[in-house]
Amino acid sequence: MVSLSCLFLTYGLIEGQHFKWSMYIVGILIISVVIFIIFYVQQKLRQKRDPLIPFALFEDRNYTLMNVVGVFFSIGVLGLMLLLSIYFQSILGYDAFRAGLTLVPASLISMCVSPFAGKFSNKIDGKYLVLAGLALTLIGMIWVFFIMNGHNYWVQFMLSMVITGFGNGLLISPMAAVAVKEVKDEVAGAASGVMNTVRQLGTVGGSAAVGALLQNRISAMNHGSEFESVFDISTKFGGHLSGYLTALRESLLLPMAAIALACIACAFVRKNAKRLSTNEVK
Structure with a gap:
């Protein structure tokens, strides 16, 4: 359902x-x-x-807040990747393969950093790792916002992708650890499943919302004219791309706001939570 x-x-x-x-x-x-x-x-x-879905899970403050963080994080990151893909192909004229390669550094850095972040979460309060990761992700997005001018080379996005990827890798494992740290053993499986599902819903809903906002802004810039696809901007509107570049940058504000809200939610997470075992609950 x-x-x-x-x-x-x-x-x-x-x-x-x-x-x-x-x-x-x-x-x-x-x-x-x-x-x-x-x-x-x-x-x-x-x-x-x-x-x-055991609703009792959401009585745990940290678990609830980490789910909120996960939703906003998914909206932010997927929204960024969607807009960058459109920007590379529609504004810079890259093909899909080259656009994908430009985004690869973020995934590679995230993959390399994530295992170390998981180990550090046992020594450092995971809340601070998540906050640091969100902050770095937001910095990378702000960097993209300011360099998105329609005349970039792919290398100019490398640093922003590295920063964003480092932030992503820094927070993914600690986010899950903080979420389930106080969850009772008997519902730990359900807690993990619910959290993953919530994040996926954030991914789907967030990417759809960002896409809808972009379509709205492009339509407004084109005085309400219809278009088949946001990927057809460059071919349909020729060299008059300044308005559509503005629409992309305005749409990027939504993912940035999502990451900022994730930071705020994470700030209310309790520190140094201890996992409750079944015996302790009894």
Whole structure:
């Protein structure tokens, strides 16, 4: 049911601009909300008999906050990658392969840093590692915002990708560790599954929201004219790209705001939490 709700939500956000946010799109979004409410009520009624999502998990402050951080982090990072892919292909004229290669350093750095961050989370309070990772990610995004001028070479994005990748790698493992540190052993599996699902929902919903915002801004810059795809900007509008570059930069503010909100949520996480064992609970 959550997947179905997410499907309607994503479709509504992506196609909203095309249908000029008509009642058809409003109806799709309402259906998404209704399906989610039905799922919530169904799970509420099953709390005493093997629920899919134990709501008691969210009584743990750190677990709840780390889920919030995970959602905003997913929105921020996926939104950044989406906008950069469009920028490289539509503004700079890269093909998909070259655009992908330009983004590779972020993934490589993240992959290399993540194992060490997991080890350090046992020595340093994970909250601070997550905060540091979010801060670095935000710095990398701000860097991209200011160098996105339509006349870049791929090498100019290397440092921002390295900073962003380092930030991502620094926070992923500690974020999970902080989230489940106080969770009871008997629901640890459910806690991990719920957190991963919430992050995936943030990824899907966030990328759809960023895409919808970009379509809206491009349409506004083009005085409401329709376009087939944001990837066709350069071919359809020729050299008049300043307005569409502005639309991309304005859309980047949404992922940046998401990371900033993740930082705020992380600031309220309790320090030095101790994991509760089954015996301690009893």
